Amino acid sequence: MTESALISADTRxxxxxxxxxxxxxxxxxxxxxxxxxxxxxxxxxxxRIPYLxxxxxxxxxxxxxxxxxxxxxxxxxxxxxxxxxxLGTLDDFDAMVxxxxxxxxxxxxxxxxxxxxxxxxxxxxxxxxxxxxxxxxRYIFRDGLGADGSEPPSDWISHFGGPAWTRLPDGQWYCxxxxxxxxxxxxxxxxxxxxxxxxxxxxADRGVDGYRVDVAHALAKDLSWPLRSKPTLEDEGVPLDGTxxxxxxxxxxxxxxxxxEVFNSYDPPRTAVAEAYAPSERRALYATPTGLGQAFNxxxxxxxxxxxxxxxxxxxxxxxxxxxGSSSTWVLSNHDVVRHxxxxxxxxxxxxxxxxxxxxxxxxxxxxxxxRRARAATLLMFALPGSSYLYQGEELGLHEVADIPREALQxxxxxxxxxxxxxxxxxxxxxxWENDGRSYGFGAGNAxxxxxxxxxxxxxxxxxxxxxxxxxxxxxxxxxxxQLQTTEVLExxxxxxxDVLHFVRPGGWHCVSNFGVDPVALPEGLVRVASGxxxxxxxxxxxxxxxxxxxx
Ligand code: BGC
Numbered sequence: 001m002t003e004s005a006l007i008s009a010d011t012r013x014x015x016x017x018x019x020x021x022x023x024x025x026x027x028x029x030x031x032x033x034x035x036x037x038x039x040x041x042x043x044x045x046x047x048r049i050p051y052l053x054x055x056x057x058x059x060x061x062x063x064x065x066x067x068x069x070x071x072x073x074x075x076x077x078x079x080x081x082x083x084x085x086x087l088g089t090l091d092d093f094d095a096m097v098x099x100x101x102x103x104x105x106x107x108x109x110x111x112x113x114x115x116x117x118x119x120x121x122x123x124x125x126x127x128x129x130x131x132x133x134x135x136x137x138r139y140i141f142r143d144g145l146g147a148d149g150s151e152p153p154s155d156w157i158s159h160f161g162g163p164a165w166t167r168l169p170d171g172q173w174y175c176x177x178x179x180x181x182x183x184x185x186x187x188x189x190x191x192x193x194x195x196x197x198x199x200x201x202x203x204a205d206r207g208v209d210g211y212r213v214d215v216a217h218a219l220a221k222d223l224s225w226p227l228r229s230k231p232t233l234e235d236e237g238v239p240l241d242g243t244x245x246x247x248x249x250x251x252x253x254x255x256x257x258x259x260x261e262v263f264n265s266y267d268p269p270r271t272a273v274a275e276a277y278a279p280s281e282r283r284a285l286y287a288t289p290t291g292l293g294q295a296f297n298x299x300x301x302x303x304x305x306x307x308x309x310x311x312x313x314x315x316x317x318x319x320x321x322x323x324x325g326s327s328s329t330w331v332l333s334n335h336d337v338v339r340h341x342x343x344x345x346x347x348x349x350x351x352x353x354x355x356x357x358x359x360x361x362x363x364x365x366x367x368x369x370x371x372r373r374a375r376a377a378t379l380l381m382f383a384l385p386g387s388s389y390l391y392q393g394e395e396l397g398l399h400e401v402a403d404i405p406r407e408a409l410q411x412x413x414x415x416x417x418x419x420x421x422x423x424x425x426x427x428x429x430x431x432x433w434e435n436d437g438r439s440y441g442f443g444a445g446n447a448x449x450x451x452x453x454x455x456x457x458x459x460x461x462x463x464x465x466x467x468x469x470x471x472x473x474x475x476x477x478x479x480x481x482x483q484l485q486t487t488e489v490l491e492x493x494x495x496x497x498x499d500v501l502h503f504v505r506p507g508g509w510h511c512v513s514n515f516g517v518d519p520v521a522l523p524e525g526l527v528r529v530a531s532g533x534x535x536x537x538x539x540x541x542x543x544x545x546x547x548x549x550x551x552x
Pocket of ligand 1: 075214215335
């Protein structure tokens with residue numbers, strides 16, 4: 001092979017890093033606090049890059065770290081090209097990227113294009129400007145309905161409860177699909193489009209490798225007057241032809257085609273993953289090589305812990321990914337949902353919002369079982385072709401903190417639903433690094449959300465070096481995955497048991513997962529890693545193993 005062929009092969013390899021990457025999501029305010037103010041920060045993350053390297057992840061995705069009034073945990077961005085002062089500076093960010101890159105970890109940032117914060121200078125300008133002005137046209141301002149305009153311009157509702165419209169003293173209304181502090185942008189406006197391309201370049205120029213695109217399915221809206229009715233949230237009845245007034249419209253892909261040109265102007269091209277709550281049949285449209293390239297699917301996250309459900313989700317998602325030449329994504333936990341160790345320890349089908357309102361007392365959580373199943377499900381996920389997205393703390397087997405005192409809750413869902421739903425704070429509690437101390441090593445001060453006493457048992461320090469700990473399971477599985485992973489192919493193997501899934505990847509990498517409670521015979525092979533104790537040729541219930549056909 002000539003030298004130039006070698007170089008291009010390397011570049012290609014690097015350009016494809018995302019296809020089967022393990023991406024670790026950091027919720028910056030709750031990861032590591034370097035300056036004792038109770039809030040995680042960028043410098044704190046930098047000190048923990050060696051931890052992430054030892055864990056064996058390929059990339060770190062940062063939830064928003066931009067200046068924000070925190071009306072929605074940072075998903076209300078006041079300045080897209082800066083770091084929140086309480087989280088650090090752009091210099092801190094550059095140092096973090098350098099530290100990550102030095103150990104081969106890519107950096108992905110969250111881009112929030114559907115809405116800004118109400119503290120964004122554009123919104124301040126819009127408020128100070130006349131109805132019909134150019135400043136208001138960056139957002140979605142409309143007159144109200146009814147004789148005196150006192151009715152909202154449409155029946156659109158907010159994801160956090162209540163109408164998606166707020167009225168101003170001058171009588172006009174503005175649209176917000178989330179909190180009132182998150183006014184929606186008008187993506188028909190070329191100025192908005194150009195500004196986001198500038199933001200994408202800003203971070204790419206600082207060395208960022210990719211983007212996670214928030215609410216990617218909602219940017220394009222049918223704003224023709226009168227506004228069309230949409231009294232339900234997105235996953236309820238979005239038509240499959242891309243003509244819903246708010247969600248998953250065909251036009252949204254024109255925006256991402258423009259973004260792709262920006263991504264491809266870098267070497268290697270920047271990557272992106274869409275958070276798109278589109279009908280699953282239309283998800284592939286976000287994952288085209290001329291669009292964002294990859295899309296989250298939350299099908300596994302939503303599935304019950306049942307062999308058939310996992311089998312069907314995996315088969316469907318792998319098939320969808322091949323439609324566009326993308327790779328599938330897999331997610332079991334993130335900053336928006338009840339942690340999977342907890343979900344799997346509760347009866348299937350319960351309403352988690354209701355459960356949280358009982359402070360996690362009813363129904364009773366089976367913590368041990370939940371964790372056993374979570375470890376088994378995660379080990380299965382790591383063996384799948386495609387990218388696994390992890391959420392901070394799941395490698396410690398953390399449970400949802402269901403009993404945060406009500407006065408400490410921060411999620412806008414809590415306020416906007418008039419305290420009838422607690423929201424997502426229970427999965428956003430700052431991480432425990434040490435067995436004791438003011439905030440279990442999160443920082444020298446008190447954590448911004450209260451941590452439970454059980455954190456002394458689940459802290460990094462309590463698990464490190466203990467072979468049967470969840471942390472060591474993640475570490476050994478991720479290390480082995482790097483060795484075993486080859487092409488994105490999976491073949492199902494018939495097991496003769498409804499509760500047992502078995503698949504094999506090229507090179508003889510087998511994954512066998514027993515979702516039932518009774519032990520089953522282990523197939524031939526060398527056990528390389530197991531989510532629970534395996535002995536006497538039997539695979540216990542709620543346990544996954546990886547086997548290879550050749551010796552170590
Ligand atoms: C993010 C949420 C956020 C919402 C509004 C979501 O999809 O993951 O955390 O509240 O977008 O930005």
